[in-house]
Amino acid sequence: MTEQLDEATRLTTQPKPVEQPRRGDLLGPLRLGWRQLTSMRTALLLLFLLALAAVPGGFLPQRKINPIRVADYIRSHGALGRFMDRLQLFDVFASAWFSAIYLLLFVSLVGCLFPRTRLHLRALRARPPKVPKTLKRLPVSDTWTVQGPADAVIDDARSALRGWRVERRGNELSAERGYLRETGNLVFHVSMVVLLVGIALNSFYGFKGTVLVIEGRGFSNTLSQFDNTQPAKRFSPSSLVPFTVHLDRFNATYAPDGKALTFDAEVTWSKENGTPAPYDLRVNHPLVVGTAKTYLLGHGYAPHVVFRDVDGKVIDDRPVACLPQDPQFLSTCVIKEAATKGQQFGFRGVFTPTTVTDATNRVGSSYPGLRRPALTLVAWTGDLGIDGGTPQSIYALDTTAMKAVDNGAAKALQPGETWVLPGGASLTYVDTAQWANLQVTQDPSRLVMLVAAIGIVGGLLLSLFVRRRRVWVRAGTGQDGTTTVEVGGLARTDPDRFATEFAALVQDMRSARA
Amino acid sequence: MPDKGLGQLGDGLLFSAVVVYALAMLGYAAEQATVGARRRVTSVRAASQVLVGSGGSVEVPAETVTTVAPSRAGRAAFVLTCGGWLVHLSSIVMRGFAAHRVPWGNMYEFSSAVAFVAVTAFLGMVVRGRIERGLGAFVMLPVVLYLGLASSLLYTAAGPLVPALNSYWIKIHVAAAILASGSFLLSGVVALLYLLRQRYDRIGRAARFPVTLGAQLPSAAALDRMSYAVIAFAFPVWTFAVIAGAIWAESAWGRYWGWDPKETWSFITWVLYAGYLHARATAGWKGRKAAWVAVAAAVALVIDYYVVNIFVVGLHSYA
Numbered sequence: 001m002t003e004q005l006d007e008a009t010r011l012t013t014q015p016k017p018v019e020q021p022r023r024g025d026l027l028g029p030l031r032l033g034w035r036q037l038t039s040m041r042t043a044l045l046l047l048f049l050l051a052l053a054a055v056p057g058g059f060l061p062q063r064k065i066n067p068i069r070v071a072d073y074i075r076s077h078g079a080l081g082r083f084m085d086r087l088q089l090f091d092v093f094a095s096a097w098f099s100a101i102y103l104l105l106f107v108s109l110v111g112c113l114f115p116r117t118r119l120h121l122r123a124l125r126a127r128p129p130k131v132p133k134t135l136k137r138l139p140v141s142d143t144w145t146v147q148g149p150a151d152a153v154i155d156d157a158r159s160a161l162r163g164w165r166v167e168r169r170g171n172e173l174s175a176e177r178g179y180l181r182e183t184g185n186l187v188f189h190v191s192m193v194v195l196l197v198g199i200a201l202n203s204f205y206g207f208k209g210t211v212l213v214i215e216g217r218g219f220s221n222t223l224s225q226f227d228n229t230q231p232a233k234r235f236s237p238s239s240l241v242p243f244t245v246h247l248d249r250f251n252a253t254y255a256p257d258g259k260a261l262t263f264d265a266e267v268t269w270s271k272e273n274g275t276p277a278p279y280d281l282r283v284n285h286p287l288v289v290g291t292a293k294t295y296l297l298g299h300g301y302a303p304h305v306v307f308r309d310v311d312g313k314v315i316d317d318r319p320v321a322c323l324p325q326d327p328q329f330l331s332t333c334v335i336k337e338a339a340t341k342g343q344q345f346g347f348r349g350v351f352t353p354t355t356v357t358d359a360t361n362r363v364g365s366s367y368p369g370l371r372r373p374a375l376t377l378v379a380w381t382g383d384l385g386i387d388g389g390t391p392q393s394i395y396a397l398d399t400t401a402m403k404a405v406d407n408g409a410a411k412a413l414q415p416g417e418t419w420v421l422p423g424g425a426s427l428t429y430v431d432t433a434q435w436a437n438l439q440v441t442q443d444p445s446r447l448v449m450l451v452a453a454i455g456i457v458g459g460l461l462l463s464l465f466v467r468r469r470r471v472w473v474r475a476g477t478g479q480d481g482t483t484t485v486e487v488g489g490l491a492r493t494d495p496d497r498f499a500t501e502f503a504a505l506v507q508d509m510r511s512a513r514a
Numbered sequence: 515m516p517d518k519g520l521g522q523l524g525d526g527l528l529f530s531a532v533v534v535y536a537l538a539m540l541g542y543a544a545e546q547a548t549v550g551a552r553r554r555v556t557s558v559r560a561a562s563q564v565l566v567g568s569g570g571s572v573e574v575p576a577e578t579v580t581t582v583a584p585s586r587a588g589r590a591a592f593v594l595t596c597g598g599w600l601v602h603l604s605s606i607v608m609r610g611f612a613a614h615r616v617p618w619g620n621m622y623e624f625s626s627a628v629a630f631v632a633v634t635a636f637l638g639m640v641v642r643g644r645i646e647r648g649l650g651a652f653v654m655l656p657v658v659l660y661l662g663l664a665s666s667l668l669y670t671a672a673g674p675l676v677p678a679l680n681s682y683w684i685k686i687h688v689a690a691a692i693l694a695s696g697s698f699l700l701s702g703v704v705a706l707l708y709l710l711r712q713r714y715d716r717i718g719r720a721a722r723f724p725v726t727l728g729a730q731l732p733s734a735a736a737l738d739r740m741s742y743a744v745i746a747f748a749f750p751v752w753t754f755a756v757i758a759g760a761i762w763a764e765s766a767w768g769r770y771w772g773w774d775p776k777e778t779w780s781f782i783t784w785v786l787y788a789g790y791l792h793a794r795a796t797a798g799w800k801g802r803k804a805a806w807v808a809v810a811a812a813v814a815l816v817i818d819y820y821v822v823n824i825f826v827v828g829l830h831s832y833a
């Protein structure tokens with residue numbers, strides 16, 4: 001194959017197969033290694049490795065998502081489980097091997113993008129290549145003779161090739177179109193890199209915090225107010241957008257079979273020194289304040305209790321958030337109270353929105369909505385362990401230094417009912433509030449991600465649907481005054497459609513001089 | 515509230531569609547059984563050199579172009595497929611009216627829609643001359659099995675959506691996922707047929723069932739082009755679906771991507787199809803190896819929908 005034909009048929013910036021380095025080239029092995037890394041074959045291999053490496057993450061529980069299931073899994077699999085843990089099979093997407101693969105892939109990608117972009121920019125400025133000597137050897141070609149001078153034939157051909165980039169060299173015509181295919185392909189690959197940059201940006205400067213808010217209360221977007229925070233490595237608390245959110249009311253509706261229909265948190269929010277505004281915070285409908293987004297993640301019940309001292313003095317008057325345990329919202333509650341005389345009480349039990357008791361007198365809930373609410377508690381007295389200064393979870397009760405009241409018999413309270421405890425103190429279940437679990441995220445990469453997403457989809461569409469193709473025409477007038485026209489063409493993809501297009505072009509050219 | 519009567523009508527229509535598809539499958543099979551008698555070699559293209567991008571030229575073996583005279587059974591099967599398609603379409607529309615929402619809110623509806631896309635893609639490509647009608651038997655068989663399994667194992671009566679799904683993103687993200695999945699599954703079938711045909715070409719007369727089926731199939735090169743055409747269409751759609759899913763996850767859960775099992779398998783599927791496209795562009799990976807990648811990717815897709823939804827715990831499990 002002639003050099004010229006080879007050049008004429010290159011319709012892509014695809015890296016060429018790797019060649020052996022010349023002898024005596026000191027940088028040869030390095031250069032060879034680099035060319036290997038940025039070759040299509042390596043890219044392919046790395047893509048398969050990436051898919052393969054993700055598979056354990058698709059079957060095994062992952063610590064980042066569900067640490068409890070991971071712990072269970074390891075416990076039930078003994079030595080094998082521990083070995084798998086050492087292989088980072090429960091942290092696949094943060095593992096050394098997964099990271100190595102995608103980093104290599106992106107190094108390869110960046111390494112092949114530079115030469116490809118340069119080649120493509122050159123192709124964009126270059127004129128379509130010269131007409132190959134033998135057009136017959138192209139995948140599609142045609143030849144015919146007409147009466148008339150060659151340059152008139154070329155003029156006809158030129159008008160048939162409207163929309164193509166055409167270059168005329170004497171009585172030869174080179175035409176090309178579909179450059180956008182390669183442009184799209186490059187945009188796609190570059191956008192993949194931009195996407196990675198966005199991910200990195202978020203993992204350095206992002207922030208995520210969750211907070212449980214009971215109806216009638218609120219929070220402000222400062223670090224200390226969150227129950228749980230996940231700041232990124234380079235995140236600085238001063239970049240938290242200042243605003244406050246107050247939960248006015250929470251509504252949930254359910255179908256008769258207990259399936260949830262809607263969740264809706266009615267909040268009032270305001271910026272620092274701003275005027276308060278109402279907002280309907282729902283799933284799929286977050287509150288956006290600057291770069292901060294507030295989401296509704298979950299909800300539950302908070303029975304409102306009043307604790308009174310022996311002499312009837314109100315010690316505590318507040319809703320207590322209970323944590324849901326099943327789809328019918330059977331929820332566990334813990335209440336800790338310290339009376340004025342130094343006596344301490346701890347309560348542990350369940351809240352049931354629609355209470356049912358089975359044959360063995362166990363309480364349960366048969367529906368997630370509030371139909372027959374009850375607070376069923378067991379009480380302890382003694383030392384709550386809250387005076388030592390060590391922080392305690394408000395959702396756990398340590399009864400090691402306590403004695404069960406009534407030998408641990410449970411007491412079921414309905415709204416308005418009071419439990420008078422031995423010694424005279426009392427606990428009243430007043431009514432039921434609800435709580436919402438809110439999450440605030442600040443993601444500085446949102447715009448970058450949007451650009452990347454558009455580039456990826458747009459680039460792909462161009463890359464897969466635009467067809468790059470070339471057509472050449474040569475006209476030569478013989479001694480007898482007739483002109484022989486030779487036409488040939490080449491497409492990189494979809495030969496069938498190109499053949500049809502080519503036939504139509506030839507038809508156009510021929511009919512001009514019929 | 516959902517309309518029970520319309521819901522049952524929709525279920526009945528889906529059942530009828532499966533029956534009509536099954537009849538069509540028999541028609542195609544009958545056509546295939548007599549294909550030998552109606553085969554005509556119409557033209558022979560000589561061995562020729564075809565230019566390739568980087569490395570000069572390759573020999574393309576002589577390709578005999580054969581045509582098969584149409585049979586009455588085949589034509590009837592095609593008409594039946596179109597009829598079944600209409601019934602299938604009306605069952606999906608009926609579901610939407612019954613539930614007052616888009617008809618793809620649970621796995622049962624989703625499976626029906628995916629099968630519908632696969633049949634639509636098949637019919638569309640037949641009409642445009644990009645796929646051969648004769649493949650009908652091989653397309654209808656998985657469609658019938660799939661719809662049968664989906665409507666018995668995954669059956670869900672028409673009802674409202676759970677709140678997490680209640681967003682306009684379900685229209686965008688899930689519609690794109692269905693469109694891509696139906697096409698990918700079709701391409702998986704065509705890739706398997708390619709492998710069958712290719713194996714038949716290699717071992718020829720020594721072949722035993724099921725490789726002997728290869729004799730009835732279009733040429734390996736044609737099958738390869740068909741599966742590429744379908745994947746080239748579906749890949750950007752799938753990419754869009756995954757991105758739309760990430761945007762939805764961000765507005766529902768406050769994060770784009772969390773490597774939830776469903777997300778992980780969508781990612782694996784996506785990477786495998788990207789691998790397929792690269793493989794086709796890389797010398798030495800064309801043909802058989804690329805076809806195996808297409809099959810593996812389709813398997814990953816099935817895992818994504820069925821194994822993950824049914825067996826693996828995650829946020830997405832909305833069975």
Ligand code: HEM
Nearest residue numbers: 012014015038039040043108109112192463788791792795
């Ligand atoms: C980050 C992972 C990558 C993904 C997801 C990816 C995906 C894709 C896709 C979908 C195509 C379209 C194929 C077509 O036009 O039919 C493509 C083409 C291409 N990719 Fe990648 N790619 C990746 C990495 C790379 C790397 C590392 C290289 C460098 C060697 C590379 C080089 C190419 C080339 C040269 C083409 C054009 C092939 C052709 O049409 O001739 N890609 N890629």
